[in-house]
Amino acid sequence: MSDTSVLEGLIQALRRLPGVGVKSASRMAYHLLQHDREGAELISQALHQAASQVQHCERCHTFTTQTVCDTCLDDGRDTTRLCVVETPADQSAVERTAAYKGLYFVLMGRISPLDGFGPKDIGLEKLMARASDGMVKEVILATNFTAEGEATAHVLSEGLKKRGVQVTRLARGVPVGSELEYVDLGTIAHALVDRRDA
């Protein structure tokens, strides 16, 4: 292996991180090698461990190292309510409000025809089956208030209503055009309380 290929290989590998170009990747590589070798090994191990152990929860589709995640296994939760979010980060934002005690379904994406993401990519069938289990009375659509999130909510709403489930949407207390992950918790809490019929 030639002299520079290990360093070059590291820079190329780091470019696969979202939002990281060749300049940032070089900066990261030099920083880790010069000042934080321990950090480099730590990230290496964490990535390997996560990539080999993390899978999707059978019930809610979120990231977990188990077959069913801790949230779905939690006895203290209201099993009649299902909150549909786009990502685990969104789920985490809703959780931190402490204003919701039901269960979740994590789409792991959104319907976005321009990017080639259709109903299949967000596990639409899986959600329909989950919502029709006889326990779920209400599905709260908490997809982002972006064009794609709204379209996703619309598609899900149509499908769920046909199955006789009550469908609600987070109240428009959340500023239009923003993403849940970045909204302050008070706003999300208000939007949960003021949720409306879809």
Add this chain to the structure above:
Amino acid sequence: MSDTSVLEGLIQALRRLPGVGVKSASRMAYHLLQHDREGAELISQALHQAASQVQHCERCHTFTTQTVCDTCLDDGRDTTRLCVVETPADQSAVERTAAYKGLYFVLMGRISPLDGFGPKDIGLEKLMARASDGMVKEVILATNFTAEGEATAHVLSEGLKKRGVQVTRLARGVPVGSELEYVDLGTIAHALVDRRDA
């Protein structure tokens, strides 16, 4: 190990990358796990390989997997000239100009008392020994034109001149392709002082 600790551990590990906070780290972790597991394994391996194999070149102090780097081993180079740069990225920039055929010394930093980086941290003694090997006739200081880079150049210049080596600094002036109207005044002032025969 609890359900979320693997994912949480990955996010915490990614925060050790320079310029990456908790939001960026989450975004990176979710992206890799959802869309690019192969990339996650690739980065993991590249980091481990680099952290365990990359060391400093005995002669020029840059990153290499060998005892002496390819550049220093290159027979075709002018061994009477030594270009001093702050980082391997700077070295790479000089190399890409194809206007320099001498050797390098990479400081791997700069003198910056506010950040706690003194002469020892940039291998001052090593550079002095390297420049006094009897082969080197001229040392070209190519540290950055920032306050820290200029201070570093000054300290190096003092030490090298005492040892009877010719010391030069990259020319300061108006960047190629720029219009005077938009160049900062300090640069124009320097270009005036350092004007040359046309």
